[in-house]
Amino acid sequence: xxxxxxxxxxxxxxxxxxxxTVSRALKDYPGISDETKAKVKELAKKLNYRPNAVALSxxxxxxxxxxxxxxxxxxxxxSTVISGIEEVAYAHNYNVILLQTNExxxxxxxxxxxxxxxxxxxxxxxxxxxxTDFSHFKDLMDYNYPIVFFDxxxxxxxxxxVVVNDFSGAYQATTHLIxxxxxxxxxLAGPENLTISKERKKGYIKALEEAGLPIREKWIIPCPxxxxxxxQRLTEPILAAEERPDAVFASNDVAAAGAMMAxxxxxxxxxxxFGAVGFSNWQxxxxxEPPLSSVSQxxxxxxxxxxxxxxxxxxxxxxxxxxxxxxxxxTGLIVRKSSLKNS
Amino acid sequence: xxxxxxxxxxxxxxxxxxxxTVSRALKDYPGISDETKAKVKELAKKLNYRPNAVALSxxxxxxxxxxxxxxxxxxxxxSTVISGIEEVAYAHNYNVILLQTNExxxxxxxxxxxxxxxxxxxxxxxxxxxxTDFSHFKDLMDYNYPIVFFDxxxxxxxxxxVVVNDFSGAYQATTHLIxxxxxxxxxLAGPENLTISKERKKGYIKALEEAGLPIREKWIIPCPxxxxxxxQRLTEPILAAEERPDAVFASNDVAAAGAMMAxxxxxxxxxxxFGAVGFSNWQxxxxxEPPLSSVSQxxxxxxxxxxxxxxxxxxxxxxxxxxxxxxxxxTGLIVRKSSLKNS
DNA sequence: TTGTAAGCGTTATCAT
DNA sequence: ATGATAACGCTTACAA
Numbered sequence: 001x002x003x004x005x006x007x008x009x010x011x012x013x014x015x016x017x018x019x020x021t022v023s024r025a026l027k028d029y030p031g032i033s034d035e036t037k038a039k040v041k042e043l044a045k046k047l048n049y050r051p052n053a054v055a056l057s058x059x060x061x062x063x064x065x066x067x068x069x070x071x072x073x074x075x076x077x078x079s080t081v082i083s084g085i086e087e088v089a090y091a092h093n094y095n096v097i098l099l100q101t102n103e104x105x106x107x108x109x110x111x112x113x114x115x116x117x118x119x120x121x122x123x124x125x126x127x128x129x130x131x132t133d134f135s136h137f138k139d140l141m142d143y144n145y146p147i148v149f150f151d152x153x154x155x156x157x158x159x160x161x162v163v164v165n166d167f168s169g170a171y172q173a174t175t176h177l178i179x180x181x182x183x184x185x186x187x188l189a190g191p192e193n194l195t196i197s198k199e200r201k202k203g204y205i206k207a208l209e210e211a212g213l214p215i216r217e218k219w220i221i222p223c224p225x226x227x228x229x230x231x232q233r234l235t236e237p238i239l240a241a242e243e244r245p246d247a248v249f250a251s252n253d254v255a256a257a258g259a260m261m262a263x264x265x266x267x268x269x270x271x272x273x274f275g276a277v278g279f280s281n282w283q284x285x286x287x288x289e290p291p292l293s294s295v296s297q298x299x300x301x302x303x304x305x306x307x308x309x310x311x312x313x314x315x316x317x318x319x320x321x322x323x324x325x326x327x328x329x330x331t332g333l334i335v336r337k338s339s340l341k342n343s
Numbered sequence: 344x345x346x347x348x349x350x351x352x353x354x355x356x357x358x359x360x361x362x363x364t365v366s367r368a369l370k371d372y373p374g375i376s377d378e379t380k381a382k383v384k385e386l387a388k389k390l391n392y393r394p395n396a397v398a399l400s401x402x403x404x405x406x407x408x409x410x411x412x413x414x415x416x417x418x419x420x421x422s423t424v425i426s427g428i429e430e431v432a433y434a435h436n437y438n439v440i441l442l443q444t445n446e447x448x449x450x451x452x453x454x455x456x457x458x459x460x461x462x463x464x465x466x467x468x469x470x471x472x473x474x475t476d477f478s479h480f481k482d483l484m485d486y487n488y489p490i491v492f493f494d495x496x497x498x499x500x501x502x503x504x505v506v507v508n509d510f511s512g513a514y515q516a517t518t519h520l521i522x523x524x525x526x527x528x529x530x531l532a533g534p535e536n537l538t539i540s541k542e543r544k545k546g547y548i549k550a551l552e553e554a555g556l557p558i559r560e561k562w563i564i565p566c567p568x569x570x571x572x573x574x575q576r577l578t579e580p581i582l583a584a585e586e587r588p589d590a591v592f593a594s595n596d597v598a599a600a601g602a603m604m605a606x607x608x609x610x611x612x613x614x615x616x617f618g619a620v621g622f623s624n625w626q627x628x629x630x631x632e633p634p635l636s637s638v639s640q641x642x643x644x645x646x647x648x649x650x651x652x653x654x655x656x657x658x659x660x661x662x663x664x665x666x667x668x669x670x671x672x673x674t675g676l677i678v679r680k681s682s683l684k685n686s
Numbered sequence: 687t688t689g690t691a692a693g694c695g696t697t698a699t700c701a702t
Numbered sequence: 703a704t705g706a707t708a709a710c711g712c713t714t715a716c717a718a
Contacts, residue, residue: 005459007694007695007696008695008696008697009695009696017704017705018704018705018706019695019696019697019705020696020697020698020704020705020706020707021703021704021705023696023697024697024703024704031703031704032703032704033703033704036703036704050456050459050460051460051695051696052401052460052462052694052695052696053460053461053462054397054400054401054406054461054462054694054695055401055694055695055696055697055710056695056696056697057397057710058395058397058398058401058694058695058696058709058710058711058712059695059696059697059698059709059710060696060697060710061710063397065440065461072426073416073422073425073426073429074419074422074423074425074426075422076417079416079417079418079422080417082416082417082441083415083416083417083443086416086441086442086443090443090450095440095442095457095461096440096441096442097408097438097439097440097441098425098429098439098440098441099429099438099439100426100429100433107433113393114396114438116348116393117393117394117395117396118396118397118408118438119395119396119397228629228630254626257630261630282626282627283597283625283627284625284626284627284630284631286571287571287600287604287627287630287631288627288630288631288632289631289632350710350711350712351711351712351713352711352712360688360689361688361689361690362689362711362712362713363688363689363690363691363712363713363714364687364688364689366712366713366714367688367713367714374687374688375687375688376687376688379687379688394711394712395710395711395712397710397711398694398710398711398712398713399711399712399713400694401693401694401695401696401710401711401712402693402694402711402712402713402714403694403712403713404694
């Protein structure tokens with residue numbers, strides 16, 4: 001009874017009635033006299049009574065809290081997703097508990113342990129880059145524990161997922177570069193074991209193939225870190241070579257920006273001599289010079305959708321809600337100056 | 344007992360001993376035979392026993408959870424702070440529950456209500472822009488409830504706070520512009536009722552005064568929204584005027600970027616004809632053209648410090664920990680091309 | 687060395 | 703229309 005918080009018992013004692021009556025009066029149960037209801041409610045208000053959610057959780061084995069496991073918070077896309085999750089949770093009177101894994105599998109397992117100890121009702125998961133063993137998720141799913149994966153898909157059967165259409169986003173972006181007249185398009189790829197990276201790479205390749213352009217493996221560069229320094233460093237030698245690309249499709253905006261910096265450093269004119277399209281439409285993309293074209297990901301919607309699916313699983317417990325499904329959200333191509341060859 | 348989670352009772356039953364013995368054995372209490380301890384621990388492991396944190400919270404009136412109330416997650420600075428909070432909390436086995444207020448005072452009050460219902464052990468608060476009534480915080484403080492305010496300071500006595508040195512950051516930034524040879528420096532200010540905005544404005548004015556430069560009220564423009572569109576729109580007429588500023592010190596990087604866009608649109612050469620320094624050193628600042636000089640705020644450290652102070656209040660409950668104090672973290676000036684007049 | 691019982695705050699069940 | 707009691711899972715005096 002921290003901070004003088006009043007309990008049902010306090011109210012009961014003061015009014016000389018039983019706690020069950022108080023409990024029922026507070027929730028307008030039938031069979032309680034209007035008089036008692038009024039008295040109880042009045043006193044509750046006066047004492048600033050707040051139901052103890054912890055006691056409720058224990059009693060009902062339900063915490064009205066959902067857990068979010070995410071690689072890092074300081075990431076435009078992820079923070080946008082969190083925001084979407086927050087909104088839906090708030091609207092349904094659920095709380096959000098946040099565990100950041102810093103892309104570490106160990107922290108991920110610890111996070112799950114914490115969530116279980118705290119009787120969290122369900123989990124929204126974007127697992128870390130180098131998670132290869134998914135048994136900690138599998139175990140939960142075997143108990144019918146509600147989990148929705150977002151952005152990153154695990155190598156597990158029968159999961160409920162929300163992703164964006166990475167393939168088509170990448171395909172669109174690359175096709176756009178081709179239509180603009182770029183012919184030698186390199187690709188800065190994401191971490192190799194993530195589905196999103198693979199899909200974006202596939203979309204890139206598909207676009208080249210369809211246009212009858214050659215696929216050059218040496219121009220497909222994985223950027224495991226995803227920092228602009230890394231991509232600048234990796235891109236520079238490629239642009240300095242005899243035969244060089246005239247554009248880049250990057251798996252994320254930061255990498256694209258790094259490539260642009262490399263191109264500038266080598267004195268190339270942007271976007272005429274080197275075009276670029278990124279992925280995720282980060283906040284900064286419109287502010288760099290030239291403004292970066294980018295594939296926009298509906299992060300907020302992803303958070304909303306994932307939270308909605310999870311709450312369905314939690315509330316209904318129907319097998320329908322638990323059925324494997326992958327919700328695919330559409331990307332959009334935001335065309336800015338960086339990819340307009342003849343501007 | 345969701346998901347087949349084993350409880351102490353299950354272990355007790357299986358071993359034909361009492362739950363108290365199990366409880367004690369699990370925590371190596373003295374006076375339990377090594378044999379029993381071994382048996383209990385073995386079975387606990389086998390059953391994958393996890394202590395029920397909810398039951399513990401109820402028993403101990405302590406949830407090992409701290410709450411973070413923040414205007415918005417999708418914000419480079421705030422998300423960095425959260426990251427720092429997360430790290431410290433994790434290291435001390437505390438959980439973090441996150442409530443976003445979207446800069447609404449009503450949501451802020453609802454957030455506090457939620458936190459109280461859930462027996463959250465303490466609060467880290469950055470209140471919303473238009474909160475003017477702080478009684479909801481005051482009420483808690485009167486009960487000796489642990490709260491640490493960060494970034495934004497409430498108009499309340501005896502609070503524990505963590506802020507950055509906004510005044511000196513702004514002073515440094517403006518002085519730097521002056522030293523570079525800029526003479527007519529405008530200021531894009533933040534929301535007027537926030538202390539941080541006031542402090543930054545003061546630092547700006549102090550620098551001008553010290554340099555013997557005039558303060559021109561018409562060149563001090565509040566940007567309540569803080570978007571680049573807003574600042575671009577507000578800056579354009581000022582730069583188009585007969586007598587125009589030759590530099591800007593902005594209360595945040597986004598506003599600075601907007602001003603730079605306005606200057607470019609009017610054909611001014613950057614940084615020669617128009618210099619700029621922002622605040623917060625957002626991720627994008629190094630990537631725009633010219634790269635933006637900025638006052639860096641130690642967001643991660645702020646989160647760490649705030650969490651540490653809070654945990655001290657929670658753990659010690661000593662009046663020392665609750666004593667009013669304001670931890671001031673130093674800013675740094677990151678000089679990039681946007682403020683180098685003669686580069 | 688171990689067991690019993692009460693209690694944290696709430697509600698469901700069964701009485702009255 | 704209201705009360706008594708048990709239970710959620712765990713800890714902790716107090717007993718034995």
